Amino acid sequence: MYVAPALGNPSAKESAPAQPAGAASRLLSQSRTLGSGQSTMEVSALGFGTMGMNYHRGAHPNREAMIRLARQAVERGVTLFDTAETYGPFINEELAGEALAPFRNQVMITTKFGFKHAGNKNVGLDSRPESIRKAVEGSLRRLRIEVIELLYQHRLDPQVPIEDVAGTVKELIAEGKVKRFGMCEVGPGTIRRAHAVQPLTAIQSEYHLMWREPEQAVLPVCQELGIGFVPYSPVNRGFLGGDLNEYTRFDSGNDNRNTLPRFTPEAMRANLAIVEVLNRFGRTRGATSAQVALAWLLAKGPFIVPIPGTTKLAHLEENLRAADLKLSPVEIGEIEDAVAKIEIVGARYPAEQQRQISR
Numbered sequence: 001m002y003v004a005p006a007l008g009n010p011s012a013k014e015s016a017p018a019q020p021a022g023a024a025s026r027l028l029s030q031s032r033t034l035g036s037g038q039s040t041m042e043v044s045a046l047g048f049g050t051m052g053m054n055y056h057r058g059a060h061p062n063r064e065a066m067i068r069l070a071r072q073a074v075e076r077g078v079t080l081f082d083t084a085e086t087y088g089p090f091i092n093e094e095l096a097g098e099a100l101a102p103f104r105n106q107v108m109i110t111t112k113f114g115f116k117h118a119g120n121k122n123v124g125l126d127s128r129p130e131s132i133r134k135a136v137e138g139s140l141r142r143l144r145i146e147v148i149e150l151l152y153q154h155r156l157d158p159q160v161p162i163e164d165v166a167g168t169v170k171e172l173i174a175e176g177k178v179k180r181f182g183m184c185e186v187g188p189g190t191i192r193r194a195h196a197v198q199p200l201t202a203i204q205s206e207y208h209l210m211w212r213e214p215e216q217a218v219l220p221v222c223q224e225l226g227i228g229f230v231p232y233s234p235v236n237r238g239f240l241g242g243d244l245n246e247y248t249r250f251d252s253g254n255d256n257r258n259t260l261p262r263f264t265p266e267a268m269r270a271n272l273a274i275v276e277v278l279n280r281f282g283r284t285r286g287a288t289s290a291q292v293a294l295a296w297l298l299a300k301g302p303f304i305v306p307i308p309g310t311t312k313l314a315h316l317e318e319n320l321r322a323a324d325l326k327l328s329p330v331e332i333g334e335i336e337d338a339v340a341k342i343e344i345v346g347a348r349y350p351a352e353q354q355r356q357i358s359r
Helices: 061-075 091-103 130-144 164-175 188-199 218-225 265-285 289-299 312-322 329-340
Strands: 031-036 040-045 080-082 108-112 115-118 121-126 150-153 181-184 202-205 228-230
Touching: 031 091, 031 228, 061 091, 061 312, 091 108, 091 130, 108 130, 150 164, 150 202, 164 181, 164 188, 181 188, 188 202, 188 218, 202 218, 218 228, 265 289, 265 329, 289 312, 289 329
Parallel strands: 080 108, 108 150, 150 181, 181 202, 202 228
Antiparallel strands: 031 040, 115 121
């Protein structure tokens, strides 16, 4: 069982973000601050991960439906949208750029570099300075923006010193093409080295009730250095929402859950015990399992901003209402104690993908 450190960030705050168009539909009024000093950004307490709108999640609604959904997210109070050049590749950035163009002054779009592509295939890591610059130019064009609000390194490239990566982003910030720097799935030593060159606004990593490793070292260093934390897959790729079970079958062509050990029928059968814990807790509070999972994350620290994604308006609204569920320390302990009694079956990633993760 992981023991969570006491987390907090005096600079983080809960307040109402600027009112977007369509405010009559607003469901989310809280905001949070990522980063500190000159690297801060104020965003909605829950963001929106756009990846699943065309990538890694099987069959998708048509493009027009996804553009409409992204705009509905803005109308409901979301100001933080997360994409990456490799989602597609490139298609997701184009989709986000078109969808959010009417709201350019009301939202912040974050994107990522760090992979090289041959046609429409990801063929490895590449964070060389010239590749970063090429990626930024492409992202600016596809997103239809003049500056990237927050640019993440998607995965650590062992062939390129992190000081060179951070230095390149620092140059891009000075040139006005990027505003802030972030990194994904890196350990505390790498965070400190990068932050010394160019202050980091946020670290993005997988984090949820079935994957609490960031609590061991990454969240404490983020707290110490005043860096925000953005959990991706905050309901474990939909699993904690309760709609998946051992009979669910994933598209072998465009759904990475088909390759993940935790999404085999045997693993899902065993791990549904965790969903039932969340359901039992939520029933007496009028909350769904997904809402409990998201509320737990929000309660772990005011510098944490989850980015759940979906292709359905009903799930979007369900996710946003999680911000209204405030958990006490006693309730957090109740959830964690119950989940700790359940053995989680299946590894997070296949071995090859896990090797790309820097601890």
